[in-house]
Amino acid sequence: KAGVTQTPRYLIKTRGQQVTLSCSPISGHRSVSWYQQTPGQGLQFLFEYFSETQRNKGNFPGRFSGRQFSNSRSEMNVSTLELGDSALYLCASSLNPQGADTGELFFGEGSRLTVL
Amino acid sequence: DAKTTQPTSMDCAEGRAANLPCNHSTISGNEYVYWYRQIHSQGPQYIIHGLKNNETNEMASLIITEDRKSSTLILPHATLRDTAVYYCIVRVAHGGSEKLVFGKGTKLTVNP
Numbered sequence: 222k223a224g225v226t227q228t229p230r231y232l233i234k235t236r237g238q239q240v241t242l243s244c245s246p247i248s249g250h251r252s253v254s255w256y257q258q259t260p261g262q263g264l265q266f267l268f269e270y271f272s273e274t275q276r277n278k279g280n281f282p283g284r285f286s287g288r289q290f291s292n293s294r295s296e297m298n299v300s301t302l303e304l305g306d307s308a309l310y311l312c313a314s315s316l317n318p319q320g321a322d323t324g325e326l327f328f329g330e331g332s333r334l335t336v337l
Numbered sequence: 338d339a340k341t342t343q344p345t346s347m348d349c350a351e352g353r354a355a356n357l358p359c360n361h362s363t364i365s366g367n368e369y370v371y372w373y374r375q376i377h378s379q380g381p382q383y384i385i386h387g388l389k390n391n392e393t394n395e396m397a398s399l400i401i402t403e404d405r406k407s408s409t410l411i412l413p414h415a416t417l418r419d420t421a422v423y424y425c426i427v428r429v430a431h432g433g434s435e436k437l438v439f440g441k442g443t444k445l446t447v448n449p
Contacts, residue, residue, distance in 0.1 A: 225380070254437075264381070264424075264439035311380050326373075326437065328380030 223248065225329035227312050233335045239300040242332045246293050246314030252276075253295040254326065255287060258309040267310075270295055299334075307336045340364065341425045346444040349419075355412040357443050359425030362406045368428060370401060372410045374421040375442070381424065384410065415447045 226245040234240050246253050255267040266279040270289035287297040293314075299306055310333075313326040342360040349355040361370065371386040385392055385399045387408075392399045398411040412419055424442040 256437075256439075263441055264437075266437060313380070325383045325386070326381075328382070330378075330380055 225312055225314050225327050227310075227329035227332050229332060230330065231333050231335075233337060234302050235337050236302055236304060238302050239298060240302060240334060241296055241298045242310050242312075242334075244295045244297075244312030244314075244329060246295070246312075247327055250314035250316050250327070251293050252315045253289055253293065254313045254315075255295070255297050256311040256313065257281070258311060258331070259305075259307070264311070267297065302336045304336050307334060309333050340368075340427045340438065341440050343423070343425050343440060343443045345441065346446070348446050348448060349412075349415045351417060351447055351449050352414055355415040355419065355445060355447070357410040357412075357423050357425075357445065358407065359410070360407045361425070361427045364405050364427050370399065370405075370408050371426040371428060371437075372397070372399065373424045373426065373439075374419075375424070376418075376421040381439075384423075415445075417447050417449060419445065420447045421445060 225247055228243045244253055252271045254269040256264050257267055258264045267281055268275055268287050269277045273289045284300045289295045309331040311328050311331045313328045315326050340361055340363055369386050369388050372384040373381040374384055375381045385394055385397050387399045387401055389401055389405055401408045422442040422444050424439050426437055
């Protein structure tokens with residue numbers, strides 16, 4: 222079956238702009254999590270959605286937001302982009318919310334954002 | 338903060354076993370040990386997880402000490418494609434929506 226699909230794979234934005242990233246989970250998976258990966262901070266949890274509800278949120282400013290649709294697809298948005306937002310944004314899906322099953326997450330290839 | 342400690346880097350010869358250690362001295366009784374790996378420019382990939390018994394699957398073996406304060410991931414016959422960053426994570430597997438907390442991981446380099 223198809224894996225987790227993230228679009229776009231690469232994008233370049235300038236400071237002050239906003240960006241929307243998309244994630245299509247594995248068919249049947251209802252939980253979607255987002256992570257930010259930077260060389261300095263490593264992999265950091267952003268938020269998790271299950272059945273269109275945000276269940277958990279990491280320690281990121283309000284400029285970072287997300288949502289999940291009824292078909293489990295998810296989007297994350299970053300407004301007023303800063304240089305430090307340059308990162309690889311990873312989406313992961315699981316059958317149940319993190320912590321409610323074996324905990325295996327399936328990650329996508331990521332969306333690499335560069336902010337100039 | 339990550340609840341695990343791993344060496345920053347390790348080397349292994351191709352065809353030999355790679356043994357990656359992880360310390361998790363503050364692990365709770367209901368926390369599992371998970372291993373993921375991330376090959377350059379790809380998303381992390383699940384490898385294996387366990388609670389207190391040793392586990393084995395087609396990718397690797399997981400050895401957890403009796404006091405559960407440390408574990409070792411074993412890749413029995415490492416190949417060049419196993420070169421990656423390996424993350425050891427402890428988390429509750431049932432109940433709640435606890436997020437995964439990734440540490441810095443171990444950069445494993447498999448040499449020809």
